[in-house]
């Protein structure tokens with residue numbers, strides 16, 4: 376460990392930032408540790424925001440990764456409600472919106488991303504919501520009443536989770552997606568088709584190829600969501616879930632190399648050797664994907680936050696995780712390991728109609744990726760087969776009589 380470091384600043388107090396701060400202390404860092412975040416809440420996990428918290432089944436406090444007491448115990452100077460406006464690399468300091476400056480020897484950027492807004496007329500109307508923070512969920516939850524008409528714009532993960540939660544709460548839901556299938560950017564066709572059936576079976580109207588061109592309020596206090604073909608979807612509330620914009624502006628202005636996020640190497644180091652980045656904002660090469668990418672996932676926020684902290688302390692590591700993502704919708708647990716691609720051969724075990732199945736994606740005799748519904752056990756074995764690069768046969772994977780553990 377580099378014991379000479381006196382001050383480490385973690386910029387961004389979300390999941391990655393919290394894990395970076397916690398790890399620095401766990402690994403024995405005794406110097407000044409400052410955690411800067413522009414939200415009022417101590418660092419928290421976001422996945423339940425569209426699930427249990429939105430459904431009113433859990434309290435926001437249950438999301439906290441480090442509460443105020445834990446931050447104090449770790450001697451972390453948590454600057455909440457505090458926005459950083461500049462990374463001054465020449466002076467090795469972070470400038471805050473209130474004029475204060477925080478010097479650093481090492482800086483870990485964990486600024487995550489913000490929900491992408493739909494840039495059409497009326498998107499600033501009060502009935503149009505985005506979902507990224509606890510405060511967003513607190514605003515949205517009360518309007519998802521039984522009978523409320525909810526238009527979800529975007530058939531990606533967040534949109535579909537909001538749709539599922541809104542249905543659970545008794546709302547009438549329409550999902551509007553411009554693409555020809557759900558979650559087009561992140562999943563293969565087999566899963567898109569399954570998701571479409573899952574939502575239809577729960578009474579969601581899914582409209583594919585539907586482009587929203589404006590929002591307008593009607594006289595009765597409702598909201599018209601207007602499509603490119605002129606149709607208006609009468610709604611009480613609209614939730615826009617059309618992706619994430621990485622918060623890499625400070626890094627870019629500071630001259631760090633960025634390409635759709637802050638570029639880092641396998642040690643989570645940016646183009647400045649004293650500055651690291653982790654979580655949704657970081658772009659890294661991933662050997663499982665065969666390219667550079669940002670991993671927007673709970674797993675990556677935690678593991679890369681930990682890796683960046685260790686690396687900032689001088690430990691050598693190669694961060695190259697097998698990507699893992701999960702979602703819960705209508706009591707169905709969906710998981711994806713690896714990055715399935717059209718070139719892979721797909722074999723299926725189980726039966727989508729019965730709600731439980733796994734799709735395996737092969738390159739020759741190697742398993743590259745796997746996804747499935749309500750099949751956590753099989754997927755855990757699949758993960759091992761992928762990571763160990765075990766030789767497998769498609770017919771064994773597809774055959775439910777063959778135990779994956781034996782492979």
Ligand SMILES: Cc1cc2nc3c(=O)[nH]c(=O)nc-3n(C[C@H](O)[C@H](O)[C@H](O)COP(=O)(O)OP(=O)(O)OC[C@H]3O[C@@H](n4cnc5c(N)ncnc54)[C@H](O)[C@@H]3O)c2cc1C
Pocket residue numbers: 386387388389390391392411412413414420421422423424425457458459460485486487488506507508533622625653654655656670671672673674676699700701702703
């Ligand atoms: C509703 C929702 C549901 C999700 N569900 C799942 C799921 O089921 N499975 C899964 O794997 N992943 C899920 N995710 C993704 C996962 O939560 C994210 O990948 C993870 O939160 C990323 O953590 P992060 O720390 O990189 O970024 P963030 O959590 O975005 O934290 C970054 C923090 O930095 C702050 N910040 C930014 N700029 C500044 C600045 N200049 N000054 C001060 N502070 C700043 C931000 O306000 C924010 O608080 C979900 C995300 C959302 C929003």
